[in-house]
Amino acid sequence: MNGRSKIRYGMVGGGEGAFIGAVHRMAAALDSEYELVCGAFSTDADRNRRSAEVLGLDPGRAYATFDKLLPAEAALPADERMEALAIVTPNHLHAPMAIAALDAGFHVLSEKPMALNLAEARVIGAAVARSGKLYGLAFTYSGYPLIEEARVRVARGDFGRIRLVQVEYSQGWLSRPIDRDGNKQAEWRTDPARAGLGGCLGDIGTHAFQLAEHVSGLAVESLSAELTAHVAGRRLDDDVAALLRFEGGARGVLKASQVAAGDENGLRLRIHGEEGGLDWSQMEPNSLTLRWLDRPTEVIRAGGPGLDPSAMARLRTPAGHPEGYIEAFANLYRSFGRTLRAGAGRAGAATPPPRGAADWFPGAADGLRTMAFVEAVIENASGDAKWTSLAG
């Protein structure tokens, strides 16, 4: 931060009991580069007030609704008002809120998925373009240091031409109909009106897809997929499988499930090229295993020898001091914040920095690709054609 003042940010959603809002706040707090200055945490007035109080916020900046937040903040002096808004609501609110905030002159850091569907996502994309503001998307897993290492190694050709991309994201928490038993997290995620077109597909299939394209550097050209709702009465899928065809001839499989009973948060990415392959698992994120045709298996460790400087820059502690999910998330906030501080107000600042840059973060481009993926899967899974194109 080079001695500059902390970034003042606001939050919509994330009141008492919400999971992801608290994660955003920890991610923002970790490096002491952000300060939470306002919020509309809940439409329940009591919850909203209590949330603000616990968070030590000025009561006057705990807004009853999102509609009140933007104009009130815009009316504050430039050195007081929020600079960026974190959107941590259910999915159906992502697009309208992001668009409004961007158009009101605020940078936006949004939870994924970007929107309910591709059309909505494109409207956000247009708002990003016209506003000249930053737009970040919480594809958290791309914030892991060893994912950066993996991306660098693929990009510089360590494995030769890529042939295989396998990504899986295995959870079990929706194995029972808890969406009908009062679990709030489950309830909105299985409601098409609030979750969007995909259930498991939108919630975690998008993470898997983004990670696969992000690390491989290859776009999926077409796919063949199946969606299943294993739990009786569930209105959205809780299980996805897809065969993927990447540009350049690589072949892939994407598997995501929320009914893999007993599984926690099993995101794993494997990529093989002509000379070897990489293997990374989110639940043990500080190791990246590299297997080779001609030499022994290597385990690249967070903080250990052989790490690329861009991965090292995403670590906070020496080797052997495990970093995890919150640190990966904080890496997105840090890159977003540094980009904001470096370029806010200058032409072109709206574009996330290129991926080779120190401070890239996922944004509208990732969002649009993942929404196109969601729509392609749904189209394919509901028809008889084997392959559906996923136009760039």
Next chain:
Amino acid sequence: MNGRSKIRYGMVGGGEGAFIGAVHRMAAALDSEYELVCGAFSTDADRNRRSAEVLGLDPGRAYATFDKLLPAEAALPADERMEALAIVTPNHLHAPMAIAALDAGFHVLSEKPMALNLAEARVIGAAVARSGKLYGLAFTYSGYPLIEEARVRVARGDFGRIRLVQVEYSQGWLSRPIDRDGNKQAEWRTDPARAGLGGCLGDIGTHAFQLAEHVSGLAVESLSAELTAHVAGRRLDDDVAALLRFEGGARGVLKASQVAAGDENGLRLRIHGEEGGLDWSQMEPNSLTLRWLDRPTEVIRAGGPGLDPSAMARLRTPAGHPEGYIEAFANLYRSFGRTLRAGAGRAGAATPPPRGAADWFPGAADGLRTMAFVEAVIENASGDAKWTSLAG
């Protein structure tokens, strides 16, 4: 063996330098229940002679060709002649040799795949039926003790109704065009005339498929698949991916590759039901991980507490003394041999024992299913229809 004499067996194929023939001989030797008495190890006369000599065989029973072996053995006294024949040749010879041996009154233990195609496999099936002889197929991985444990646990309902079946078999040894560089193992496996319809599909995809149906107890009803030959000029696939629909609504993914550069022999099976799931990897075969919705993860260990007696019966040493591939293979030989000794000559002895029995082994039923799988994948992968039925 209860004091009975050793089973006299012969071998076709498996001369000097061959991999799988030597494995068969170790598997047969391990428990001292078999005796190798004859063979036609190679059509190269010198190799055949040397192989017999190294193996300590009576030179008179090292036959120059398979054609000579059967009549010569049949002409020997009943207590001298071979009782069973191990077929360890390239694939295209499996069917004619098995049929000839069965029809000549010998039990057969054959390498997989059963045959070049389903039609051939059915002819073997008919020969098994009319001969009343045993027919075993070397689906080695079903011989692992913890695969038996997995099968038992699924069958008795530990996980509730099965929803997901994921099987993968990842090798990298065909990443380069070694088939054109003089590697004998690679050469015939990529030659349609000797390998059959599938490359990777037939060689290891069949193992994955057999294991998935064997442990889940569920038949695949239809599939959608892709076959790829990643290495330029290769005439058969070296990579397979398939979406599977099982009877009863379970969904599955099968992934097999021989171009996953750096991977060794990565066969892994995961099955999830309503209450939890199992996870087994061939390369660390002595642990079976069980994850549950409502209780801590369990690791069932070979020889440890909680093991079903039918799994325990497939172990030879106490917990912590790792057993591996050869022991799994030997379990097939042992079950085959005990069934042979228990029932040879009695009506009905030809049928492998039911799977709940102490001494089941994979046979014609597994062979027919896997050949049907191969044909269904090829049909699906070469057409535009999304799903291809895999009739029982």
Next chain:
Amino acid sequence: MNGRSKIRYGMVGGGEGAFIGAVHRMAAALDSEYELVCGAFSTDADRNRRSAEVLGLDPGRAYATFDKLLPAEAALPADERMEALAIVTPNHLHAPMAIAALDAGFHVLSEKPMALNLAEARVIGAAVARSGKLYGLAFTYSGYPLIEEARVRVARGDFGRIRLVQVEYSQGWLSRPIDRDGNKQAEWRTDPARAGLGGCLGDIGTHAFQLAEHVSGLAVESLSAELTAHVAGRRLDDDVAALLRFEGGARGVLKASQVAAGDENGLRLRIHGEEGGLDWSQMEPNSLTLRWLDRPTEVIRAGGPGLDPSAMARLRTPAGHPEGYIEAFANLYRSFGRTLRAGAGRAGAATPPPRGAADWFPGAADGLRTMAFVEAVIENASGDAKWTSLAG
């Protein structure tokens, strides 16, 4: 924090380039319950000023020396001045600074080891007692959620009477004489005047010892030890091994090394009782393996089924979202802060809460035990007697 104001803390040491000071600041920041208000980060005036600037501190509260900090802060209004001081200097300054701060009416959170030797540590203990202020010691590893789980399970008798305690802490970063090549971290740690009596012994042996007593709930009664300086010319040990006799008959081994070339931060604790044992490794801290005589191995997972509420309370994310070293450290800050807010000013508040309480943290008692351990090891290792008593 229940809406109360953040705890205002100061820091001594931890300027630019220091490792552990930055960790303290992240740990304090993570839950937004602390605010850094002042510091004396470096005796180098430029570094001190730059550090304060990067941290966004009021320049007037970046004190040139520690001597200036205490009176200046004490002179501020009660609702402005720092409440607690974090001491993150080299070891020889821990005692004088802690005593001065306590006596000036500030709570103290100090890096370990407590002091250069046991006599000094006792003087701190007396200051804690007379001041009525909180004194916390950064035995970070006891802040891990699964260490709390382990402690609870031992305490409630899950394993029966404890027989074996094995603790090891294996690092390799001092394998070469980097202490003579300008590495600041290495330099002071191998200088008796600044590090104290022990090298590896004081730096990480104390962590291992504290964890062993903390989780086992058993005091070491006597020990037999060896200290080695493997690197030529090194003035303090870089390697420790000790046989431990615990009260009640349990036997233990402690092994710590900083010349285990290639090892990162390999702290591992194993405890066995009559019925089973536990196994925890700091580098994969979100799993606790339990092995049993009569039932399958269990893997208790952070956030998963079977976790004790007091362990669950130390987690911030759902199962499968890995937490690590910074979160463990933040747990100490959180407990310290909550104890401070709950009881500051009341009689008895100086004592850390009992270990069954929600918010215990390591303090003077742990510090005194570890300093006694250091002295006992040194006495034993330099003499001919086999056993040295480690009086309570």
Next chain:
Amino acid sequence: MNGRSKIRYGMVGGGEGAFIGAVHRMAAALDSEYELVCGAFSTDADRNRRSAEVLGLDPGRAYATFDKLLPAEAALPADERMEALAIVTPNHLHAPMAIAALDAGFHVLSEKPMALNLAEARVIGAAVARSGKLYGLAFTYSGYPLIEEARVRVARGDFGRIRLVQVEYSQGWLSRPIDRDGNKQAEWRTDPARAGLGGCLGDIGTHAFQLAEHVSGLAVESLSAELTAHVAGRRLDDDVAALLRFEGGARGVLKASQVAAGDENGLRLRIHGEEGGLDWSQMEPNSLTLRWLDRPTEVIRAGGPGLDPSAMARLRTPAGHPEGYIEAFANLYRSFGRTLRAGAGRAGAATPPPRGAADWFPGAADGLRTMAFVEAVIENASGDAKWTSLAG
């Protein structure tokens, strides 16, 4: 075997229900290079007869007692009589039987420990010397391919000068007083008259010690140790810990336990030198982990790239086909057998081949060292002196 006849061997001990005798027979059978021709399996006549029958032995060569076996076999024609004797009895019989067999002109492959004490072991050593016969000791774990790899890498200096040797062997099966509850294996192992001086010390502490010296290539010069009998009433130790001083300044810790409840057969060896270290665990024996100061961690895999030819020669299957305990044991038999065939009858054949040779196996030298270790531990553990010398 180069076409030569199989080695005819006999066995003493190992009747029905015995564990280790069956392992010896599998190890001998695996490569079809041995033939069991005679035995004295049990002093219980019925068990002896049934054992021989199950093993398919000529009833006339199932001797009622060991005393009858030697003269009867010696009286047979040279091409019929046994060539080598496998001794798999309780410990107290090892020495008298080995001496008698050697003096009668038979090669001997004995279970460990070599004898009840060092004096006895020396008498065996003398018998080996005067007989000119081979004497092998079943230090099974040195037969693992990756132990050979580890030994080679240390010997050729990959890690630089060795500083640390850590070996542990952790079992839990004697956690309860099963020795008083009819468990035959436990009963004799805890009876000083049959087990010898050490309990856990002799049974598995010797394995750990042999492995440490074997792989490090360094002799232990002195030790400080503790022996404990944790189970009330047990007459021999069930737990050992020792600090080790190796020649050249390396330091070590040896820990062995049979009351680590829940542990199976946890033999692990770690060795660190100036540049890196190795880590091997018997329960996952096909990986050898190498950690380095300056480059990424490597995992050397059985059959994979980077393996030394002498390790590769101890494998029977390609990478990814796990081999285990029986194969390691069979490696000892194979080396013993090849040495026997190569040199029997020639001067000097009695000496096991040097360790760089293809077919080394553990013998009298390892046996004498381990007996000296046992005696030194017992002396040290029962006295007040800190260090006890372990003369070469």
